[in-house]
Amino acid sequence: MVDPSPTPSLEQIQRAWQRFEGQIRETPSWQWQGHRIDRSKPIDSTLFLKLELFQHTGSFKPRGAMTVMRELAPDALQRGVVGVSAGNHGMALAFAAAALGARATVAMPETASPARVEACRALGAEVVLTPDIASAFAKAEELERDGLSYVHPFEGPLTALGTATLGLEFLRQVGKLDALFVAIGGGGLAAGVAAAVKQLQPRCRVFGVEPEGADSMHRSFAAGAPQRIDAVRTIADSLGSPTAMPYSFALCRQHVDELVKVSDDELCAAMALLFADAKLAVEPAGAAALAAMLQCRERLAGQRIGLVVCGANVDPDAFADCLRRGRTGIV
Ligand SMILES: Cc1ncc(COP(=O)(O)O)c(C=O)c1O
Numbered sequence: 001m002v003d004p005s006p007t008p009s010l011e012q013i014q015r016a017w018q019r020f021e022g023q024i025r026e027t028p029s030w031q032w033q034g035h036r037i038d039r040s041k042p043i044d045s046t047l048f049l050k051l052e053l054f055q056h057t058g059s060f061k062p063r064g065a066m067t068v069m070r071e072l073a074p075d076a077l078q079r080g081v082v083g084v085s086a087g088n089h090g091m092a093l094a095f096a097a098a099a100l101g102a103r104a105t106v107a108m109p110e111t112a113s114p115a116r117v118e119a120c121r122a123l124g125a126e127v128v129l130t131p132d133i134a135s136a137f138a139k140a141e142e143l144e145r146d147g148l149s150y151v152h153p154f155e156g157p158l159t160a161l162g163t164a165t166l167g168l169e170f171l172r173q174v175g176k177l178d179a180l181f182v183a184i185g186g187g188g189l190a191a192g193v194a195a196a197v198k199q200l201q202p203r204c205r206v207f208g209v210e211p212e213g214a215d216s217m218h219r220s221f222a223a224g225a226p227q228r229i230d231a232v233r234t235i236a237d238s239l240g241s242p243t244a245m246p247y248s249f250a251l252c253r254q255h256v257d258e259l260v261k262v263s264d265d266e267l268c269a270a271m272a273l274l275f276a277d278a279k280l281a282v283e284p285a286g287a288a289a290l291a292a293m294l295q296c297r298e299r300l301a302g303q304r305i306g307l308v309v310c311g312a313n314v315d316p317d318a319f320a321d322c323l324r325r326g327r328t329g330i331v
Contacts, residue, residue: 113315
């Protein structure tokens with residue numbers, strides 16, 4: 001049985017939101033209407049997008065990184081932070097560190113997209129390139145032993161507290177929702193968002209969305225404990241966590257009502273629809289909520305539905321490939 005104790009309270013979430021003190025953006029929510037989505041969405045439904053792609057660094061990740069770093073003791077903050085990332089987490093770490101006057105070191109595999117490596121550097125991080133992801137973790141551990149504070153990309157109460165602020169903000173902006181869709185990689189985003197939503201609106205059904213080729217949370221739900229998968233195969237690189245972890249798993253198990261798997265083709269089609277109709281250029285993870293909602297559309301007639309558009313860091317060539325693959329049927 002999952003321990004219900006770790007859920008952050010609404011009061012804690014509200015306090016974390018206030019502590020951002022303007023360093024994290026309150027991103028807009030938007031009711032999506034357009035001739036293409038109106039043909040595809042559930043009958044008589046109302047769709048709201050949480051435009052978190054407009055967060056600093058282009059994804060929701062600074063909410064968690066900032067919440068973790070704000071709790072560090074002054075001397076720890078002064079020594080600096082370290083993280084492992086192939087992209088969005090590294091950028092968030094760099095951003096939050098700079099905002100708090102600290103130094104960030106990001107260990108990145110050489111396979112990380114050069115644009116993301118450059119973005120981490122441009123945001124002020126020191127980037128250490130390693131041959132692969134395993135050696136990136138080894139490097140981060142070494143730096144942690146040297147005194148830097150390790151900031152995990154998705155696990156832990158403070159990270160979930162940070163992502164919960166997104167759920168709080170969204171519901172305040174749009175009012176009552178019947179359903180909310182949110183992407184899952186490791187599960188820190190969904191853990192926090194679902195915890196906030198279920199306390200504010202217990203009747204809102206929360207759907208967690210994973211790529212078919214990175215379904216560690218599905219397997220973890222089935223097994224009743226966090227699971228690791230052998231291989232990650234998805235175009236949604238930000239959702240490619242090979243493992244679920246205890247805290248975020250427990251929160252998701254408690255507050256996420258249902259998990260939905262989406263294929264790479266569905267992700268591309270959702271990216272193409274967001275681009276054509278909402279004029280939003282998002283990365284595959286940012287389209288996952290829409291892809292899942294379209295899959296479930298028959299049962300969502302008449303509902304008020306929220307989609308978290310969680311990120312937009314994709315290089316132009318990869319974006320163009322996804323649009324070509326996904327545009328069939330969109331006029
Ligand atoms: C844009 C984007 N969306 C979703 C996720 C998934 O978040 P989590 O790993 O907390 O489930 C990530 C993780 O890096 C991300 O960068």
